[in-house]
Amino acid sequence: MNLLKGRHKKNLTTSILVLIAVILFALLVVVKLKDEQVKPSVQTAIQNTDIVDGIHQPTGLKDGEGLMTVVTHCTACHSAQLVIQNRMNRERWNATIRWMQETQNLWDLGDNQEVIVNYLVKNYPVSVKGRREKLENIEWYELTIN
Numbered sequence: 106m107n108l109l110k111g112r113h114k115k116n117l118t119t120s121i122l123v124l125i126a127v128i129l130f131a132l133l134v135v136v137k138l139k140d141e142q143v144k145p146s147v148q149t150a151i152q153n154t155d156i157v158d159g160i161h162q163p164t165g166l167k168d169g170e171g172l173m174t175v176v177t178h179c180t181a182c183h184s185a186q187l188v189i190q191n192r193m194n195r196e197r198w199n200a201t202i203r204w205m206q207e208t209q210n211l212w213d214l215g216d217n218q219e220v221i222v223n224y225l226v227k228n229y230p231v232s233v234k235g236r237r238e239k240l241e242n243i244e245w246y247e248l249t250i251n
């Protein structure tokens with residue numbers, strides 16, 4: 106009888122310990138979850154509100170990789186409209202930049218030039234092609250006269 110009582114007591118202590126452990130664990134999970142819920146809302150508060158519908162409001166430039174580099178280097182002397190109105194390929198953008206450097210005191214852009222030109226070619230590509238592309242790798246067939 107004594108033995109049974111003792112075992113019963115032991116079981117009860119174990120149960121209580123397990124219960125405490127479960128409660129502590131649950132508390133830990135709740136605290137951790139709360140912590141994670143707070144973090145993203147803080148991040149959204151810091152998010153750039155200058156971009157509305159994919160357009161950078163202060164300049165009118167399209168949102169994209171390299172946007173802020175373009176804003177920094179290409180809106181210092183003239184409006185971004187001058188940039189937006191012009192659609193060029195990579196070669197001509199580089200030539201325009203070289204022209205501004207040679208005649209308009211545009212500074213050396215260093216590694217940023219590639220970032221800027223990549224942005225321009227991606228977001229403001231040449232929309233209308235003038236002449237058709239040069240024909241290449243054509244298999245000509247012989248005209249035969251019957």
Ligand code: HEC
Nearest residue numbers: 178179181182183187188191201202205209210211212221
């Ligand atoms: C140091 C001043 C300066 C900076 C910085 C500058 N530009 Fe210019 N840009 C000019 C001037 C001056 C003109 C001529 C404006 C005019 O004709 O009214 C010009 C003209 C242009 C034109 C029109 C060219 C044409 O053929 O009509 C484009 C496009 C242009 N810039 C793009 C850019 C881009 C892209 C950048 C960033 C890499 C940039 N600009 C940075 C001074 C600058």
